[in-house]
Amino acid sequence: MVTKVSRGFTFVELMVTIAIIGILSAVVFPSLTGARERARDAERVTEVGQIALGIELYYNTCRAYPATLTTSANNGCPSSITLATFLPTIPVDPKGVAYGYGTASGAFVVAATLETTNHSSLANDVDTTVGGVACDDAGKKYCKGG
Template sequence: MTPSKNRGGFTLVELLVVIAIIGVLIALLLPAVQQAREAARRMSCTNNQKQIGLAMHNYHDTHLNFPPGSFVDINNWLPGIGHSNKMRYGWMQVILPMMEQTAIYDKFMEEVHGASPVYAWETSIRANVIEGFLCPSDPNGGKITNGSYGFAGNYLAFSGLDGLYNLGRDEDGIFYCASKTRFADILDGTTNTALVGEILVVPDQGTSHDRRGSYYVGTTGGGNLILTTYFNPNSKAPTSSDRQASGNFISTERAPCAGPTSGGFYRCTSRSYHTGGVNVTMADGSVRFIAETVDNPIWAALGTRAGGEIPQGN
C-alpha cells in the first residue's frame, strides 16, 4: 500500500488561536501607538508656541514693547484708542510678519486701514487658517467661526490673574487693551510670567457661535484673544469658569462657561487635549508643560507681571 501524504496547513482551531494572539498583541500595542502619536502632537504644539514666543520677542525688539492685547475700545473709554468696530483685532495680526506671514498681514492692514476700510471680521483673509496657531491635538482647531467671524486658533495671550472686570484697562498681566508692556515692566521675572497659552476651540452649534480663539472679532478687553490664570489648566468648574459679556460662548463638558454677564466681564481658561496639563510660553520665550494639578496660587502667580509672588515648584 502507498503511504498517505501528509497535508501541510493549520487546523481551524490553530488558525483561531493565532488570530486571537494577534488581536491581543494589537490591543497591547495600540495604547503605546496612541501615546507616541500624542507625544509627537505635543512636541509640535510646543514648537508652535516657541515660534509665537519668538515672534513676540521680535516685535518687542522692533517696537520696544510687546503688542497690545487688543486695539479696539468699543466704548471709547480710553483716550486716543480707536473705538470703531473696524479695529476689532489684536496681538495675533501684528506678529504675523514675524511668523513669515507678511502677505496676510499686508492684505489685512490694507483692507482695515485703507481708503475703503472694512470691519476686521470682513477682511478677505479672515478665513485663512494659519497652522502655527493650531494645536494638532485639538480636533476642532482651525474652525471658521459662524457669522463670518473668521479663523479661530488654539493660542491666546495672558492678561493676568482674573477676568477683565475693568474692560481691559491696565490688567495685571502682560496683555490687555492698548497695552504696551515692556520687559522692564515684568518685575516678577520673565521666567515666572506667562506669555501665551492654549485653549480648546469649541464647535459652533447651528447659528450659535463660540468666539473663544476668534482672532478677528476682539473686544475692548481682548475678550476672545486673552487668557487668565484664575482657574487651573483644564478646569471644568461649572458655570463660573469662562465668561463672555455678550454670551457668545457655548458651554461644553471640557470647556464650560457662564451665560451673558454684565459689566463687560470676560474670562477664558487655558485648556488642551494633552493628557494632564497645557503648554505655556513664558515671557523669556521658553515653553513649559504645566500640570493641571498645579497648586492654584502657583498658577495664579504665573499670570501676573509684577505681583511680587515667588512661584516655587511650578
C-alpha cells in the same frame, strides 16, 4: 497503501495564531494612542515657543507687544512693520484651535491647552494670568511669555 499528504494549517493552528495576534494588538494599541497625544503636545510646545520668539522680536523693534495675535498686528511701529515681519504665519493648534494670547502692563503670554496631564513642559512654563489668559498647570495650560 496510499498516504495523503496534508498541506496547510489546521483549524486549531489558525485559531491559536489569531488569538495571539488579538492579544498583542490589545496590548499595543493603548500605548499608541498615548503616543499620538504626546506628539501633538510636543508640537504645541514648539509652536508656542515660535510664536513667543516672534513676539519678542517684534517687541525689540517696536518697544511694545502686538495687541492681537494676527500677522497684521501693528502696535506703535512704522506701518511697514507688522508681526508678519517676524512671524509670517501664526501656527494653529494640531486640532485646529487658535492659541491663546494676552498682553497687559508690558507683559505677554501665549497659551496652549495640552492633552496629557503631568507633561514635562508644565514644570517650566509661565503660571500666571496676563490679559485675561489664565495659565495654570491644573488646566493643562502650557504658557510662554515675557
